[in-house]
Amino acid sequence: MKKSSTDWNKWHQDLAKALHNTDQTNGLTMLLYALENLVDASSGLVTKYVTGEKPEITHQRLLACESKQLQISSYSSGAYLLDPFYRLAYDLEETGIFTLKQVAPSGFTESEYYRRFYSQLDIQDEVCLIIRPECDVIFSISLARLGGKVHFSAQEVLTLETVFSVVQAILTNWYLANNSRKKDQLSWQLDEALKQFGSSVLTKKECEVLHLTLQGYSVKSIADKLENAIETIKYHRKNLYRKLDINSQPELFNLFITALKELPIGLTVDPLTLIK
Numbered sequence: 001m002k003k004s005s006t007d008w009n010k011w012h013q014d015l016a017k018a019l020h021n022t023d024q025t026n027g028l029t030m031l032l033y034a035l036e037n038l039v040d041a042s043s044g045l046v047t048k049y050v051t052g053e054k055p056e057i058t059h060q061r062l063l064a065c066e067s068k069q070l071q072i073s074s075y076s077s078g079a080y081l082l083d084p085f086y087r088l089a090y091d092l093e094e095t096g097i098f099t100l101k102q103v104a105p106s107g108f109t110e111s112e113y114y115r116r117f118y119s120q121l122d123i124q125d126e127v128c129l130i131i132r133p134e135c136d137v138i139f140s141i142s143l144a145r146l147g148g149k150v151h152f153s154a155q156e157v158l159t160l161e162t163v164f165s166v167v168q169a170i171l172t173n174w175y176l177a178n179n180s181r182k183k184d185q186l187s188w189q190l191d192e193a194l195k196q197f198g199s200s201v202l203t204k205k206e207c208e209v210l211h212l213t214l215q216g217y218s219v220k221s222i223a224d225k226l227e228n229a230i231e232t233i234k235y236h237r238k239n240l241y242r243k244l245d246i247n248s249q250p251e252l253f254n255l256f257i258t259a260l261k262e263l264p265i266g267l268t269v270d271p272l273t274l275i276k
Contacts, residue, residue, distance in 0.1 A: 003038075003159055011038050011163070024174050029059050031170065032141065036061065038163070039127070039156040041143035047080075049090070051136035054190075055080050075117070078260035081194045082113045082215050085128045089138045090191070095168075097160045099152060100126045107218020112253035114216060122147040127157060129164060133172040134179075141167070192268045193260060198240065200270040206240040209233055213249060214256055244272075 003011075014034030021027035032044045046059040057072050080086050084103040088094050108114055117123070129141040145152065198210050205226075212222045219237070223230045246252055259271035 002155060007038070015166070019170070024178060025059075028171070028174065029061070031167065032059055032061055035129075035141065035143060035160070035163075035167070039143060039152060039159060040145075040149075041127075042146040042149060043144050045140075045142045045144075047140045047142065049080075049086065049138040049140070055086075074257070078190055078193075078257055079113065079117070081190055083117075084108065084216065085126075085130065085140055085142070086138075087215065089130045089132070089140065093132070095130050095132050097157055097164055098128050098130060099157060101151075105212075105215060105217045106221040108216035110218065111216030112249045113214075115250075116253075124149060125151040127152045127160065129160065129167060131168045131171050133175040137175065139171055139175070141171075190260060193271050196268065196270045197256060197259065198244070198270065198272060200273050201243050202240050203236075206236050206243070209236045210240050210252070213237065214252065 011034060014030065014037060018027045018030040018034060021030060028046060032046055035041070036044050044059075044061045045057055048056045048058050050056075055076050057076065060072065075083075084100070084105065085098065088098060088103045104114075109118075118126075123144050124147055125145045127143050129143075131139040131141070133139065143152075194211065194214075197214075198207050202210060208226060209222055212225060217225065219230055219233050222228075223233045226233070241247060241252070244252070244255060246255060255272075259275055262271055262274040
């Protein structure tokens, strides 16, 4: 359903409050609130990704039923590397409005990442505004709908596309005006760690299957992506599970997160070699 003049008046009022707020931190919180109201989202998050640094969830409006420990601490510790929205922005350098349906690989709803960050939190749908104020900086404004609400409609996505250029300009200006990143800040090597994960014990093909499995791809999708037969992918998956002494995708996910926690800052090796 298209937005009424009353809806747009409310958006413009909320936007004006955000712009007139002298504290830009509060202003961004109010902008997030305005976007939630515009498309009837249940909650929202603003995450900043800077190349070589740990992601920072700068603003959040989570409901009482949602888990800050899971959605902020666990996500920032390394699980974000498997986030399809992050992979889209980082690997393909995309910006704009994207729905979960658009970015999730085939079989994603069967993945351990989906179970932990969607099903466990009763998140039914998500749409993200991906903005890049600088070449090495990504902002993701995530709007979620929890159980009991329908998925975001095509009209609601169109509404967000209508306001995207304004939101992008505001966030970019705020970021550039307040960018005080320390040039000597210690670098995080987590993306490299994902690439190296398993390389000390697995073959190149097994590593490819492992990485795609972690990202939520189904066996069929992996076979299509690597141009192999399904039975070949199953064979490689069986072998890598045996070599890693695991039996399931949840165990693989846990092993990945555990290995990342052992990785010292600045070291780019297979994190598995650091597990005692």
